[in-house]
Amino acid sequence: MSTKKLFWFTMLFSLVIKCLLAAIIPLTGDEAYFFIWGKHLDFGYYDHPPMVGWFLAFMLLFGDSELLLRLPSIVIGQLIGGLIYWMFKGVEREKAYLAAILFLVSPVNILNIIITTDTPLILFVFLSSLTFYFGLINNRNWLFILAGAFGGLAFLSKYFAVLLAFSYVIYVTLYQRNKKGIKALCYVFGAAIPFILINVYWNYENDWTNVVFNMITRQEGETKFNPAYILAYVFSQAYLLTPILVGTWIKRRQAILSAIAGTDLKLFGILFAAPMMVFLVLSAEKSIGVHWTLSFLPFAFVLNYVVFNCDTLRRLAKWVTLFTAVHLIVIFGFLALPYSVTENVSFVKKQVATIKAKEVGILLEPYKKDFFFATESYVKSGVFYHKIGTYFSVFGIGTFHGRQDDKLTNYQAFDGKNILIFKDQSYNIDNYRSYFNRLEVKEYRIDDVPVYFILGYEFKYDVYKEKVLRPIREKFYRIPYYLPSKKAFFQNKYFSNDTESYDQ
Numbered sequence: 307m308s309t310k311k312l313f314w315f316t317m318l319f320s321l322v323i324k325c326l327l328a329a330i331i332p333l334t335g336d337e338a339y340f341f342i343w344g345k346h347l348d349f350g351y352y353d354h355p356p357m358v359g360w361f362l363a364f365m366l367l368f369g370d371s372e373l374l375l376r377l378p379s380i381v382i383g384q385l386i387g388g389l390i391y392w393m394f395k396g397v398e399r400e401k402a403y404l405a406a407i408l409f410l411v412s413p414v415n416i417l418n419i420i421i422t423t424d425t426p427l428i429l430f431v432f433l434s435s436l437t438f439y440f441g442l443i444n445n446r447n448w449l450f451i452l453a454g455a456f457g458g459l460a461f462l463s464k465y466f467a468v469l470l471a472f473s474y475v476i477y478v479t480l481y482q483r484n485k486k487g488i489k490a491l492c493y494v495f496g497a498a499i500p501f502i503l504i505n506v507y508w509n510y511e512n513d514w515t516n517v518v519f520n521m522i523t524r525q526e527g528e529t530k531f532n533p534a535y536i537l538a539y540v541f542s543q544a545y546l547l548t549p550i551l552v553g554t555w556i557k558r559r560q561a562i563l564s565a566i567a568g569t570d571l572k573l574f575g576i577l578f579a580a581p582m583m584v585f586l587v588l589s590a591e592k593s594i595g596v597h598w599t600l601s602f603l604p605f606a607f608v609l610n611y612v613v614f615n616c617d618t619l620r621r622l623a624k625w626v627t628l629f630t631a632v633h634l635i636v637i638f639g640f641l642a643l644p645y646s647v648t649e650n651v652s653f654v655k656k657q658v659a660t661i662k663a664k665e666v667g668i669l670l671e672p673y674k675k676d677f678f679f680a681t682e683s684y685v686k687s688g689v690f691y692h693k694i695g696t697y698f699s700v701f702g703i704g705t706f707h708g709r710q711d712d713k714l715t716n717y718q719a720f721d722g723k724n725i726l727i728f729k730d731q732s733y734n735i736d737n738y739r740s741y742f743n744r745l746e747v748k749e750y751r752i753d754d755v756p757v758y759f760i761l762g763y764e765f766k767y768d769v770y771k772e773k774v775l776r777p778i779r780e781k782f783y784r785i786p787y788y789l790p791s792k793k794a795f796f797q798n799k800y801f802s803n804d805t806e807s808y809d810q
Contacts, residue, residue: 313391313403320410321384323634328376328419330641332661335685337421338692339708341375350508352515352709357426357463370692379425383415386432386604394611404619405611411627414546414603423464424600430460431470431601438474439573441490450493457494458501465520466601469581477576511792513783523706523782529591539589542596547606550625562613571612578605658755659730660686663693669750677726684708701727703774709782712796721767727760738762740769775800
């Protein structure tokens with residue numbers, strides 16, 4: 307098979323594999339949470355900027371199957387593979403094909419089918435870097451403006467986009483300390499500002515929830531040096547990039563560094579290395595999510611074109627394909643097992659309610675007329691909403707994650723009404739007595755796993771306000787004193803008559 311045919315075969319085959327994975331793997335809790343964002347379109351959401359919600363709102367115009375909702379993630383990976391080829395096809399076409407193939411067969415592409423806030427970030431970070439690079443090469447101001455616009459869209463995807471801007475500054479400082487470099491940065495940042503202002507204004511009108519979530523509540527707790535975090539970060543990233551690729555880089559590190567230094571592709575070296583180093587420093591005191599680096603890993607595959615010849619790229623592609631194939635065999639093998647075989651696996655048993663959400667929906671059908679539905683988990687609420695089609699509120703204080711329900715549910719409207727609280731774990735009925743005039747519990751079994759419907763009659767809003775909503779306000783909606791706010795939606799929603807200040 308010629309390299310050209312191999313490229314197109316790899317493009318098609320990897321696309322098919324990703325579609326199969328997307329179609330048969332159940333929607334994760336976070337994906338279901340973002341599905342709620344897509345169903346309630348806004349300029350921002352509690353946890354993050356809005357882009358993944360916008361992506362999903364568009365996909366929901368056509369349906370809500372797992373495959374359809376995950377299509378952006380599937381397509382973006384294939385697009386990046388195509389762009390890696392396109393970048394270099396006019397220089398050395400054979401190597402361009404092979405560098406693209408190496409990315410397409412990697413776990414970073416094949417296994418990345420989940421739709422998350424990283425999905426649009428990956429797209430816009432890569433497009434921004436590409437237009438910035440060609441702007442430098444061709445000295446075209448409009449490309450810098452386009453790079454800034456893509457960077458702004460990346461910022462509306464996730465705040466890790468600041469690492470893209472940081473990398474541009476590092477590159478200009480090291481290699482373009484001249485009028486051309488300064489001009490490029492001015493165009494980029496100038497074009498990004500309107501997108502940044504959209505997010506700033508939304509936060510101004512919405513209690514600065516993105517800031518409170520990312521900078522305050524999720525950072526609470528004692529931090530101290532932990533070498534285990536560093537090791538976990540290093541090994542997880544090496545695993546994502548595959549041991550064979552990382553091992554080859556280490557073995558040939560001097561030649562690789564010399565090769566990169568001798569080309570005009572140093573930008574991509576900075577775009578890969580600078581964010582990875584930032585995360586390495588942070589890992590000294592913080593557990594780094596495996597997915598946090600996904601937006602910057604494609605740049606390593608761009609550099610493969612520079613540092614390896616065709617024979618090496620072919621060999622690496624074969625070994626990386628084998629590495630990815632092992633994972634696919636395990637995944638497809640597990641999913642192919644009859645449910646009777648996997649039902650007693652601890653993980654499956656704990657997730658039976660969400661795996662069998664449609665069965666839960668059938669059991670809930672008789673209660674739809676007389677009860678509002680709720681769970682105590684944003685994950686279960688999201689999955690049930692997606693699978694059953696009825697919105698489930700989040701009952702109780704919950705955690706700093708998944709608080710979008712605070713915007714969507716008004717517990718004042720439930721006063722005196724009936725609420726059904728779904729439980730699939732042990733519970734203490736006394737924890738619910740003060741919120742209702744009467745309680746009743748119904749127990750059902752799904753594949754011999756018990757699930758419980760706690761039926762609460764005549765909800766006492768005033769009690770819930772003091773025991774649940776007030777602590778929520780104090781814990782998750784204390785606007786820092788140094789941030790001006792147009793309105794405090796949670797305060798105005800439930801505590802408009804209170805005169806006390808709750809700034810921190």
